[in-house]
Amino acid sequence: MSQFELVLFSIIILLSGLVIIPLFARYQKLLIYISFSLTALSSVLAAAGGALAVANNFNQSVTIPIGLPDLPVHLRLDPLSGFFLTVIGLLSFFVSIYSIGYIKAFVGKRSVTHLVIFYCLFLIGMFSVVLSDDAFSFLISWEVMAASSYFLVMFEDERTENRRAAFLYLVVAHIGAIAILLSFGIMAGAATDFKGFSGYTFDAMRQTEFSVGWATAAFLLAFFGFAAKAGVIPFHVWLPEAHPVAPSNVSALMSGVMLKTAIYGIIRVTFDLIGDFPWWWGAVVLMFGLITALMGILYAIMQQDIKRLLAYSSVENIGVILIGIGLAMIFASFEMPLLSALALTAALYHTLNHAMFKGLLFMGAGAVLHATNERNMEKMGGLIHKMPWTAVLFLIGCVSISALPPFNGFASEWLTFQAFLLSPSLPSPLLNLLIPLGATLVALTVALAAACFVKAFGITFLGHWRGGHNPSPPFDSPLAKGGYRGVKGGKGGLEVDWFMRSAMILTAVSCLVLGVVPTLIINWIDILPEQLIGSRIAASAGEFGWLWLTPIAHERASYSAPIVLIIVLAVVLLAYILLHIRKAAVHRAPLWDCGFEKITNRMQYNAASFSMPIRRIFGFLFSIREDVRAVYPTGNPLFPKRLHYHLKVRDRFWGLLYKPVADASIWISRKVGKLQQGRIQMYLIYSFITIIVLLLFLR
Amino acid sequence: MGLGTNKKTSPQPQVPRHNIFMNFAAQINSILAALILLTAFGLLVQRRIYGLLHLFAWQGLFLSISTGIVGYVSNVNHLYISSVLTLVLKVIVLPYILHVLIIRMQIHKEVETVVNIPTTMLIGIALVIFSYHLTAPIIEISTLVTKSTLAVALATVMLGLLMMITRRNAVTQIIGFLSMENGLFLAATSATYGMPLVVELGVALDILIAAFIFGIFFFQIRTAFDSLDVNSMAKLKEED
Numbered sequence: 001m002s003q004f005e006l007v008l009f010s011i012i013i014l015l016s017g018l019v020i021i022p023l024f025a026r027y028q029k030l031l032i033y034i035s036f037s038l039t040a041l042s043s044v045l046a047a048a049g050g051a052l053a054v055a056n057n058f059n060q061s062v063t064i065p066i067g068l069p070d071l072p073v074h075l076r077l078d079p080l081s082g083f084f085l086t087v088i089g090l091l092s093f094f095v096s097i098y099s100i101g102y103i104k105a106f107v108g109k110r111s112v113t114h115l116v117i118f119y120c121l122f123l124i125g126m127f128s129v130v131l132s133d134d135a136f137s138f139l140i141s142w143e144v145m146a147a148s149s150y151f152l153v154m155f156e157d158e159r160t161e162n163r164r165a166a167f168l169y170l171v172v173a174h175i176g177a178i179a180i181l182l183s184f185g186i187m188a189g190a191a192t193d194f195k196g197f198s199g200y201t202f203d204a205m206r207q208t209e210f211s212v213g214w215a216t217a218a219f220l221l222a223f224f225g226f227a228a229k230a231g232v233i234p235f236h237v238w239l240p241e242a243h244p245v246a247p248s249n250v251s252a253l254m255s256g257v258m259l260k261t262a263i264y265g266i267i268r269v270t271f272d273l274i275g276d277f278p279w280w281w282g283a284v285v286l287m288f289g290l291i292t293a294l295m296g297i298l299y300a301i302m303q304q305d306i307k308r309l310l311a312y313s314s315v316e317n318i319g320v321i322l323i324g325i326g327l328a329m330i331f332a333s334f335e336m337p338l339l340s341a342l343a344l345t346a347a348l349y350h351t352l353n354h355a356m357f358k359g360l361l362f363m364g365a366g367a368v369l370h371a372t373n374e375r376n377m378e379k380m381g382g383l384i385h386k387m388p389w390t391a392v393l394f395l396i397g398c399v400s401i402s403a404l405p406p407f408n409g410f411a412s413e414w415l416t417f418q419a420f421l422l423s424p425s426l427p428s429p430l431l432n433l434l435i436p437l438g439a440t441l442v443a444l445t446v447a448l449a450a451a452c453f454v455k456a457f458g459i460t461f462l463g464h465w466r467g468g469h470n471p472s473p474p475f476d477s478p479l480a481k482g483g484y485r486g487v488k489g490g491k492g493g494l495e496v497d498w499f500m501r502s503a504m505i506l507t508a509v510s511c512l513v514l515g516v517v518p519t520l521i522i523n524w525i526d527i528l529p530e531q532l533i534g535s536r537i538a539a540s541a542g543e544f545g546w547l548w549l550t551p552i553a554h555e556r557a558s559y560s561a562p563i564v565l566i567i568v569l570a571v572v573l574l575a576y577i578l579l580h581i582r583k584a585a586v587h588r589a590p591l592w593d594c595g596f597e598k599i600t601n602r603m604q605y606n607a608a609s610f611s612m613p614i615r616r617i618f619g620f621l622f623s624i625r626e627d628v629r630a631v632y633p634t635g636n637p638l639f640p641k642r643l644h645y646h647l648k649v650r651d652r653f654w655g656l657l658y659k660p661v662a663d664a665s666i667w668i669s670r671k672v673g674k675l676q677q678g679r680i681q682m683y684l685i686y687s688f689i690t691i692i693v694l695l696l697f698l699r
Numbered sequence: 700m701g702l703g704t705n706k707k708t709s710p711q712p713q714v715p716r717h718n719i720f721m722n723f724a725a726q727i728n729s730i731l732a733a734l735i736l737l738t739a740f741g742l743l744v745q746r747r748i749y750g751l752l753h754l755f756a757w758q759g760l761f762l763s764i765s766t767g768i769v770g771y772v773s774n775v776n777h778l779y780i781s782s783v784l785t786l787v788l789k790v791i792v793l794p795y796i797l798h799v800l801i802i803r804m805q806i807h808k809e810v811e812t813v814v815n816i817p818t819t820m821l822i823g824i825a826l827v828i829f830s831y832h833l834t835a836p837i838i839e840i841s842t843l844v845t846k847s848t849l850a851v852a853l854a855t856v857m858l859g860l861l862m863m864i865t866r867r868n869a870v871t872q873i874i875g876f877l878s879m880e881n882g883l884f885l886a887a888t889s890a891t892y893g894m895p896l897v898v899e900l901g902v903a904l905d906i907l908i909a910a911f912i913f914g915i916f917f918f919q920i921r922t923a924f925d926s927l928d929v930n931s932m933a934k935l936k937e938e939d
Contacts, residue, residue: 678933680872681813684864691860695833 003058004077006049007085010042011127017042017120025113032103035116039123040096046127047089053082057527061133061203068136074201076133079527080272084130084264087352088257091359092123094507095256098363099249101499105370115155115247121148122253129261134201135184142180142261146173146229149258152250153242165241172238176228180265183221187273190214205273215274219281222269230262232322233292234653236315240299243311244375248366251307255314256359260351263321270329271344271532279333283431286326290441293319297448298618301455302649304607305375306365309456310358313401316449317354320416321347323442327419327435328533334426337535339419342551344529345522345537346415352521353408353514357400360507361456363500364394368460371494377459377607384461386494391461393504398457400511402450406565408515411549413446414559415518418551448614455610464601516561519546608647615649623650724772725847728889731765732848735885736827739858742878743819743865746810748801751874752794759789762881765848769888773843777896778888784903785884793877796910800917801870806927811867819865823858830854837890848889855882869920869927873913880906 017038024031052058061076077085099119106112125145132138150173153166184200191199191208198204210218224235231239243251266285270277296315303309324347331340367390368383369375384391400407403414420439425432495501514521519542526538541551550558579586593599615624625648630640675686738758745751763786770778800806812819830853838846859879863872884902887894894902917927924931 678935680929680932681864681867684860688857688860688864692829692857699833699836 003049003052003056003082004060004062006045006052007077007127007131008062008075010045010049010089011124011131013038013042013045014120014124014127018117018124021113021116021120025111028107028112029104031116032100032107032112035120036096036100036103039099039120040093043089043093043096043123045089047086047093049077050082050085050087050089051524053077054079054086054524054527058082067140070197071134071136071200073137074133074203075128075131075137076202077131079531080264080268081130083348083352083525083528084260085127087260087355088123088126088130090510091256091355091507092126092253094359094503094510095249095252095363097506098252098366098500098503101497101501101503102247102249102366102370104497110156115152118148118151119250122152122250122258125149126257126261130264133203135188135205136200138202139177139181139184142177145258145261146170146177149250149254152254153246155247155250156245159245161241162245165238165245169238169242172228172235176225176235179221179225179228181225183218183225183269186214186218186221187269190218202268202273206275209276210274212278215277216281219270219274219277220284223266223281223285226262226265226269227288229265230259230318230322231292231315232288232318233295233315234657236292236296236312237651237654237658239315240303240308240311240651243314243362244305244307248307248362248369251311252359252362252366255311255362256355259314259318260355263318263325263347263351266322266325267344267532270325271332277329277333279330279426279428279431282326282329282331282333283434284326285322285329286434286438289319289322289324289326290438291319292316293323293445294441294448295621297445297452298614298621299651301448301452301611301614302622304378306368306377306380306456306460307362307375309377309452310361310365313361313449313452314354314358316445317350317358317401320413320442320445321350321354323347323438324350324416324419327416327423328529330426330431331419331423332533336424337533338537338540338552339422340533341526341529341535341537342415342422343419344533345525345541346412346419348525348528349415349518349521350412353400353412353511356507356511356514357397357407357409360393360397360504360511361401363504363507364390364397367496367500367504368394370496370500377456379466380460381463381466381601381604382461383465383494387461387496389495389501390504391457393501393508394461395457396508396511398453400515402453403446404450405559406512406515406561406568408511411515411518411521411559411561413442415551416442418557422552422556451614455607459605459607459610463604466601466604466606512565516565517546518549518559518561522549621652623652623655624648625650721772724768728765728768728772729847731761731768732851732885732889734761735765735855735881736851736858739855739878739882740820740823742862742874743823743858744816746816748806748808748810748868748870749798751810751871752797752801755797755874755878756790756794758878758881759785759793762885763790765885766888766893769892773892775892777899778893780896781884781888781893781899781903784899788903788906789877789881792907793910796914797870797874800914804917804921804927806868806870810871811928812865813867814865819861823861826857826861827854830857841890843889843892846889849886852882852886852889855879855885858882867928867930869913869917869929872929873910876909877906 017035020038021031021035024034057079059076059078061074064073064075067073103112103115106115121144125141125143125148128141129138129145132141150166150170153169154162156162157166187205187208187210188197188199190210191204199208228235239255243255246254270281293316296312296317296319300309300312300316303312324343327343328340328347331337331343365375367387368380371387371390372380372383374380396407400409403409405411417439420435420442423435426435519538522541523538526536530536537551540553541549543550543554544558547562548554548558548560591599615622625646627646629644629646631642631644632639633641677683735758738754738761741754742751742758745754763782766778766785767782770776770782814822827850831850834850834853837849841849856879859875859877859882862875862878866872866875880902887899893899920929920932921927924934
């Protein structure tokens with residue numbers, strides 16, 4: 001089978017899944033096995049098809065005569081869509097395996113049939129978004145994706161916060177979709193001089209030379225439309241609401257790959273459809289990327305909810321990807337194809353990497369949630385003893401996202417840095433200021449990301465269990481019944497099942513592999529910058545073979561992940577040998593309690609205290625409400641019995657940007673609502689006056 | 700204002716009648732139009748509900764005769780069918796249905812108004828002037844015999860709407876609606892020598908069915924609100 005057939009076959013499998021799934025609605029367990037095996041199979045096929053398409057520089061389109069008359073569906077598999085198909089397919093393969101274990105916990109508590117159906121639809125939407133070759137089918141797939149993910153977020157719809165989050169997501173997604181629709185409208189119109197409707201195919205748009213005004217309008221609309229989906233600040237508000245409440249497998253997909261479809265859209269519209277752009281577009285993207293990256297990670301550090309932290313971290317990573325794209329656009333418009341290719345490669349590589357490690361982290365968080373029924377990190381701790389597998393895998397995710405070699409996060413963020421550092425002075429004073437500033441901001445972001453994930457891992461898995469009990473567990477978690485002392489099986493007693501574990505293991509392995517062989521990956525995706533910008537970096541990047549990564553020039557910078565891996569392994573091995581060569585080298589003793597003697601589980605570093613220094617420094621960016629209240633039972637102010645400490649850190653954007661809009665729209669609707677009098681005569685008068693006014697106009 | 704289409708859509712009069720006939724028929728038609736307008740004002744003035752029914756029946760009769768004459772003048776035969784249909788439906792069937800409804804539901808015999816009658820009359824006069832003003836450019840260009848009735852037709856439509864606005868009882872609103880329909884019908888015959896037969900048959904059927912639906916709704920409204928006063932429907936409004 002050719003690549004295209006593989007991909008189409010995978011979509012057909014999903015479509016047939018939609019038919020099969022309702023038949024098994026009565027056998028929920030069987031349903032889970034069957035449907036998620038189907039999605040896993042189709043994801044593998046899609047990923048394979050996509051990867052082959054990139055490797056073979058495959059480019060072919062088909063026209064399927066379905067849909068509205070005269071509007072057939074155009075599909076095209078080219079390297080760009082192939083790359084994104086690989087990203088989507090790979091992660092959804094892992095997540096599908098994970099889902100078998102994760103969703104089983106819902107069996108008997110609520111029906112999962114609709115979850116499975118929307119999961120399939122969600123995958124169909126994402127696959128077809130990247131395959132679409134005309135604006136019409138693109139938007140339809142985009143909407144299928146948005147609507148099905150809305151229902152996935154709504155899965156546990158009895159909680160108010162879930163409904164609120166899902167609604168917010170739907171609103172932002174649709175505002176974005178309107179902008180995208182307008183952008184395509186402009187491009188389709190400009191392609192035919194606003195005379196026909198044949199310009200709606202991407203081919204027609206590709207062949208059109210847009211005038212500067214129309215191109216700018218189309219680009220800005222598309223950028224902001226896709227930015228709303230990607231969670232670029234200030235359009236990110238839905239992300240930290242929707243991700244925590246969605247089932248974890250869904251959050252993994254939404255964060256890992258759905259956001260990437262927006263990145264795909266930005267690249268497709270800018271580099272492919274419009275093709276020729278002034279440098280300041282790149283500056284806009286770069287600035288949004290920088291703000292998003294820095295603010296995203298700062299917000300992430302402040303969070304106590306582990307999934308919310310991960311959601312904000314996705315915002316940050318989208319920022320990093322946008323930085324790469326912005327740089328690529330700037331360099332491309334200044335005719336520096338090699339640097340531009342480097343920056344674009346970095347962005348694409350980071351897209352792939354982020355899908356892997358963020359998927360892994362969300363799956364890990366889901367495993368923790370599954371075991372403890374808790375999202376609040378303040379109530380976790382010490383889980384490394386109870387969930388050793390999850391802990392190690394989550395740690396791998398943390399190491400990758402913190403950009404530590406030899407894992408994949410490092411490779412792509414290092415490339416982004418190289419794009420900054422190798423940049424020569426440009427003929428624009430603004431850019432000469434922005435690029436060094438950007439480099440420092442990225443450095444700060446990466447450091448903060450490391451701090452953030454030290455917190456995420458440390459508070460969750462290290463120390464002692466902090467939590468109390470939870471009154472109404474959806475999962476029958478042992479921890480919910482009063483702490484982990486009662487867990488049977490002792491060590492490892494909370495570990496999740498093998499489906500979830502193996503999915504996480506696979507993802508973690510791919511994180512490592514992607515990090516260790518960057519040259520091979522760059523070789524593989526090199527066709528993309530070749531097609532979009534007209535230059536490739538594989539020749540210089542792989543100048544010294546697969547062992548050494550040398551972007552542009554080896555005398556400037558080089559990195560060898562395999563050697564780092566070997567050194568890391570050697571050091572670990574050495575330490576292990578040194579420690580364990582004699583049994584007596586490791587002592588286990590009670591904690592040193594400073595002579596206090598009554599040390600409790602709550603006397604630990606916690607999430608709020610960990611982030612306190614950063615909160616002090618960057619406090620002006622947040623709206624912080626902190627109050628300390630002491631209780632004096634004896635009335636004597638010298639002997640407080642207990643202290644209450646309340647901390648509320650909120651996103652400033654909500655109050656500054658969204659609340660006024662929301663309030664204004666409610667105010668306007670109230671005013672407009674006054675038109676509804678409930679009296680027929682009034683309504684008749686409305687129509688009467690309208691008729692008379694229209695007649696006057698038409699005369 | 701759509702003047703070019705006038706000739707395209709109107710069925711061509713095959714053989715024009717003799718000139719004297721034409722003039723005479725035009726005169727009669729104008730008189731009938733004036734009578735229709737008069738009945739429309741009568742509907743606005745009438746305070747008793749049976750009076751309303753009679754006036755409505757008269758309006759239908761004038762409309763029917765006028766349609767017949769237009770049909771004779773223009774030699775468009777299907778207008779005779781329309782004329783008979785109008786006669787049957789609007790002079791006999793609909794008034795009868797409404798009559799039965801009024802008796803069955805023991806509706807208050809007095810018409811309840813929202814705006815008092817002299818004011819309504821003044822607004823009506825203004826509307827008539829407005830419609831003459833509106834149709835002036837059409838009348839200038841049109842070559843049909845019936846061109847002068849177009850303004851009257853438009854005025855009848857507006858007066859019917861005005862009646863719906865200023866009455867409180869659902870039955871009177873229906874009469875206003877039907878009189879509006881009369882005006883539309885007159886407009887169709889006077890502006891273009893009538894619509895195609897199919898359309899007119901459809902419209903007639905619609906009116907009949909509408910009358911039945913209104914009847915059913917009256918009963919529903921009355922069981923829900925204990926009155927046919929449409930103001931009580933304000934209860935349906937969503938409160939904040």
